[in-house]
Amino acid sequence: MSAAAIPVEQIKTITMSIYRFDPSLDKKPYMQDLVIAIPTDKDIMVLDALHLAKEQEPSLSYRRSCREGVCGSDGMNINGKNGLACVTPLSEVLKRGKITLRPMPGLPVVRDLIVDMKQFFDQLEKVKPYLITKSDNPDIERIQTPEDREELDGLYECILCGCCSTSCPSFWWNPDKFLGPAALLQSWRFIADTRDEATEERLDDLEDAFSLYRCHGIMNCVSVCPKGLNPTEAISNIRNKLLTREKN
């Protein structure tokens, strides 16, 4: 959408207060207020508003791709809460004509709203986020009952946006040791998959003081997940699995 395309009588202005930082130019980050014109006849998403801001200030940087909440690019901190800009209606977050956007907390800022996701993906890789099988593959697909497949609902839909892990204090304090809610949700996704044949080694890998047990169940992850997933539940499922295993 272009600002020029909106008829004058249907415009109102809002203020976007945006975290700005380009390490090659700025000594330190600052908040920039951009006043943009938005249509009054329909609601737009925070991402649409960012596009309008970028037309005015082309150096403004943020990630985006699908603009429909499935690719996980545009996780950011909107008025203090993590979310996806592309599926957050402006009307829901606009307060007295103003909105504040910052990068997701806890990770190093690369530029403006863009964070360095390396630690997040490093933790994901530690849980071996892929199916491990030892038996031979059949000529057709592996058979799985609808009930067994249902165990993966609420797990496989994760889009790796990082909203959960970067709103988790345990991840902020120990981003290199605590795996974080996103990675642990994926860990459970494979443990719960009846086709996977590496449950024991997956559980072994989690048996230390930090990887899993740093979760204190404060559930920030659940409250911010844009896909409505429940990493806390996945984590407690892994805990239960570890506990019952010890009894045996």
Place this chain on the structure above:
Amino acid sequence: MLVNEIINARDLPVMEFDGIIVGGGGAGMRASLQLAESGLNTAVISKVFPTRSHTVSAQGGITCAIQSDDPDDDWRWHMFDTVKGSDYIGDQEAIEYMCSEGPKAVFELEHMGLPFSRTEEGRIYQRPFGGQSKDYGKGGQATRTCAAADRTGHSLLHTLYQANLKAGTNFLNEWFAVDLVLNTDNAVVGVIAFKIETGEIYYIKSKATVLATGGAGRIYASTTNALINSGDGIGMALRAGMPVQDIEMWQFHPTGIHGAGTLVTEGCRGEGGYLLNKDGERFMERYAPNSKDLAGRDVVARSMALEILEGRGCGPNADHIFLRLDHLGPEVVHKRLPGITELSKTFAGVDPAVQPIPVVPTCHYMMGGIPTNINGQVISVDNGKDKIVDGLFAAGEVACVSVHGGNRLGGNSLLDLVVFGRAAGLYIEESMKQGVEMKNASYDDIDKALTRLNKLNASTEGEQVAVLKNKMQQNMQNNFGVFRRGDLMEKGIEELAQTRGEVDSMFLKDKSATFNTARIEALEMQNLFEVAEATAITANERKESRGAHARDDHPERDDENWLKHSIYYSETKEVSKRDVNYRPKTVQAFQPMVRSY
């Protein structure tokens, strides 16, 4: 060396790989998986983290005769449907290969862990999709599209990423490929690419370069495509002197959400949903008495556009159509179509289990692309003869192999990208075993590939990217949409010609080397413009109506003159014709018939 300097080939650091894949979507990651598993030093260059690629947005499924729903299903029936769907300009050798190899490729995905939905017997769940039939069109609707709820693309893309992690593929994530490097023998010997985060720029040298950059739907103002779909591979190929084929063939998906453009899967109609006009009439019964709402996408999109043009559209402005699902009951809607429920609530404010979804035909898929053979090898056409381009491959939406011809069937894009990503990988693996030498490029060759970037970095004045992009998108939307007309297309071509100079000498104000999205958008705009111009000129040349290309001034299909591929080169801006392949290896070719549903 940083991307914001004026760059000289002599100063440019070099990285070397056996194979590089430009693009981290389904096709790219299927190719890279094949190479990495065979022990070749492989790198994926992706401008976004791979799971952000547009494959993630595919919903309804992957069409393939795996004989789960129907034990008697036959890949030859799937082939018949695909040839008919293509309006007879799909290459039959390629379609035969895709449909017959398909089951293997789909089972491999399941073995990698793709969480397909399941039948009561525990097999992969399949749903009906448009244009599907049993027994060569004589046995009624088939049920052939393998699905993971309505998140099949997401599941497929994540599964391929996971499998690549397991295989140890090198990922150059958030790296942007600028242009191909060609040596004086016209062999492709790698790409110029930079790391977006830091701006470090390299010549990435390789024995095999695979373009898997996806589509370019962003040439239109209204599209289901992701913002990243900017036709980068097409731009690179055209600038390097390669042709594009059937690039005038753009699919308009019948059901994009009105206003937002986001996709609503054909699987909705596969599960029993149907379209209604303002009178509450199920109008597809008039246009396609047999297949109704599951006719070919081009047929459904045109019927909807006609309903709206003739004043039977819904809403206060009579500008959309309703997609009805509530009669299926909340159980089916929420279980089989959970993603659609979410999207409809977010972008249309309706719960499809209760209210209809407002939809309009929306630009969705580029049937044309870089011509290749079934091994993914890029073909250039020299005096009417095919010639293989040394070192260059293409797979997925960027390629035109051509399995979709004038109109793609739903569920065939995911199949295309895994089958031909895999095929390119297999071919490269095999040829590397035979021995492929690393070819060199001179500094001059490399400097040539740096021209565009250097010009942008040196710019001190010129037009802004956003202005040029809006202008192009409106032009394409108004003059090259569902219905086309010679005089309007000529006007559109003229406008593009006037803008060409401005696009070549755009102004990049922000010269920072750190995650500079303004620079990326400028480079993407130049790629989009190449696609738009190729589309416009070729569309005007094809003086007939076939598949998605519907002309008011040439309403009939013209098999005598146009049972052909179009071939376009940007250097001359000329359009020529190439024969369609009617030589499948194991079955009789399907001859053109009147196409009705």
